Amino acid sequence: MSSPSFDRNIAIGIVLVLLCMTAAGLGSRYAAAQAGAYLAQQSDQHLAAPARHSVWNTLRTGQVIGRAVSARQGAAYLVSIKRQGGEYRAIARSDADGALLSVVSLGANAGFSYAPRLDALFARAAGVAKHGDDSPVDLALKPMIIDALETITTLERARTESANAQ
């Protein structure tokens, strides 16, 4: 079967595909804006600070999904730690130097057995949980917590430096 020549119908088909792609892209852009507003509102709500009026930035760097930045109260980072079998989410508030101030756990999906330990490790990193509450599983989970905290520090320092430079 010989390949059909390029005719007007194919050009119309290509134009239609391009139009659909453009419409899908615009829809995606709208959805991103809506999602940003929702996530900023959720962060403010969970940090019990409705007066924050944060602005959302999607980052997707390492285990950090994005940050909600408030002009007066600094940045809060949405962290998602994924392991086989589930995902644990938390909101971490940091100071201008990237040090962890507080963590609010958003929970994990059903059947995710690492969730309680991830919760305890995050709380310990924020200085809330008592030391001595250890588990053999912590050895496997600690590197993920350290990685998330280092990512937050790097991102927050970069944000502060760029804000100071302006």
Added chain:
Amino acid sequence: MPNDDRTVTTRAWTAFVGLTPLLVFSNGLLIGLVLGMTFLVVHSTASAVALLVPASFGQRRIFIFSMAGAMIAASVCATLIRIIDPMLFESAFTRIFLTAYTVPVFNAAVVPASMADRERAWENMARGLGYGLAIVLVGLGRELMASGGVTMAQSINPSVFLPIMAQPAGAMVLLGLAAAGFRVATARSINR
């Protein structure tokens, strides 16, 4: 006609093997619903475009157009999920786009060879519905076995019953059990 039965069975299992990536990712009811519905939309779009594009385009171009349609459909589904639940989108978006790259979608994007195949195109749609339902059911079954219950909400201390079922190995175990069950059922029906 045992040979024909075997061919149909082999084709069905080949399609399920092609769905394995989605079955592995579908480890809960919510993610199963997202993947199953996206798969249904993507599969239907691919088969509809393969039918609607004029045959004068040629097989290769029709396949390319169908796949482009499937990818746009996946993008539209992702957009809708992002609007409905941004948190769910953040955990599922890498998996959503995988639906367009599965063997059943590739098969649906191929133009029907004859007029008889074209008239049986509704079967392709029904197949898509069946595969989508299978993805949802696998998600439901795995969540039920992993946690001992079904919930769409996240919790700080989630219930855990058989955690391996939420892991990729759980999908393989379930597929193995389904294959064994299917084999037993087929053997019994042949013996009768």
